[in-house]
Amino acid sequence: MQSVSSVIPKSMMLIGGKPLLERQINRLSQYGITEIILMVNHLKDQIQDYFKEGSDFGVSISYYEEEVPLGTAGGIKNIEEQLTGDYIIVYGDVMWDVDLTRLINFHTQHKSDCTLVLHPNDHPFDSDLVEIDSGHRIMAFHPKPRVQARYYQNMVNAGLYVMSKKVLTHLEKNRKADFGKDVFPVILNQLKMMGYTTSEYLKDMGTPHRLEQVNQDYASGIISARNLDRKQKAIFLDRDGVLNIDTDLVKMPDELEVYEYAGPTIRKINESKYLAIVITNQSVVARNLCTEKDLRLIHNKLDTVIGESHAKLDGLYYCPHHPHGGFPEENPAYKVDCLCRKPKPGMLLEAAHDFNIDLSQSWFIGDTERDILAGKAAGVRTIGVKTGRGAKGFATVPDYIFNDLVEAVNFILAS
DSSP states (O other), X not given: OTTTOSSSOGGGSEETTEEHHHHHHHHHHHTTOOEEEEEEOTTHHHHHHHHTTSGGGTSEEEEEEOSSOOTTTTXXXXXXXXXXXXXXXXXXXXXXXXXXXXXXXXXXXXXXXEEXXXXXXXXXXXXXXXXXXXXXXXXXXXXXXXXXXXXXXXXXXXXXXXXXXXXXXXXXXXXXXXXXXXXXXXXXTTXXXXXXXXXXXXXXXXXXXXXXXXXXHHHHTHHHHTSTTSOBEEEEEOSBTTTBOOOSSXXXXXXXXXXXXXXXXXXXXXXXXXXXXXXXXXXXXXXXXXXXXXXXXXHXXXXXXXXXXXXXXXXXXXXXXXXXXXXXXXXXXXXXXXXXXXXXXXXXXXXXXXXXXXXXXXXXXXXXXXHHHHHHHHTOEEEEESSTTTTOSOSSOXXXXXXXXXXXXXXXXXX
């Protein structure tokens, strides 16, 4: 950022005419977080002179001055006595607009010791990634450079955390440390670490290009529109036959053949006002052809392939069940009449709850009648595509039929 200015701290760079740090403090105050400790070092006088004790901003601000820079984690131990309960850590160079009520409730309900806000981004190939299981527990950290032969979940540490005091016992006073590199990998197997996944706006603006992008996003209204306290719109996507060739029961990553147009088309959704969310039946688990862990590896490949097009999925929901018996190798634990398997709308309704989606303003693109029935049951508009199973022999007619995902998405975005 020195190419922009060497005399202004990054947290005081202007976003829409106000310092980034002021916008962060305003958001914290909006959600009832009014006791704030600013950890300062370089050019600290500008920050202290601007915010003072915080009364002009409706909060109470105190300062901890680091004599030497201690990284993202090094100084936290030094303010331990001021942290009387769970606390939020915010990086000073990240523009974010997140529903903190949802985040705190997640942290509390999961009895988490350390909750990281995670999100997919459009450049997973050069990002440090975090792996979570189906229950949102953090399982591993995958810093770059990574093993190229493996596929990784597109989930990135956003630099916003909720922590309990248990984390403090793993820190040392006055020792320079970084949460991502030095602390989290060490406490992973000692504390309960959870990943709160969100589609909301979080962007590191620590370079001139990103600062410009954040200002453009602020001016366009994207930043506030993505906050989950506001209703969202989604394009729901079936997987097999829509995003990838339907080879019938994909059971390992090598069998997943993603259409070459899937990534660029999802990127168009990412650049629009819609979320991109996959809704897929995966009876391969009930048939015992693969495990849920294996299925996550398949979806990691999907993330990786579309990520090469600078695209991302905001969410992915799968049903591992199958209600009918008779398969020789079937897994009885998954042979249930569930609420999630399409044509039931369970996965769409779950996504609507998680992302605060207005279903009446959303769409479902699929290639089978099950997709169309699930979409109509959930109250979304439906599109059948002629790839995969070909949208053939429907007793229930979709609202529209197009040749493929490209035509379908172009139609929605032009509507």
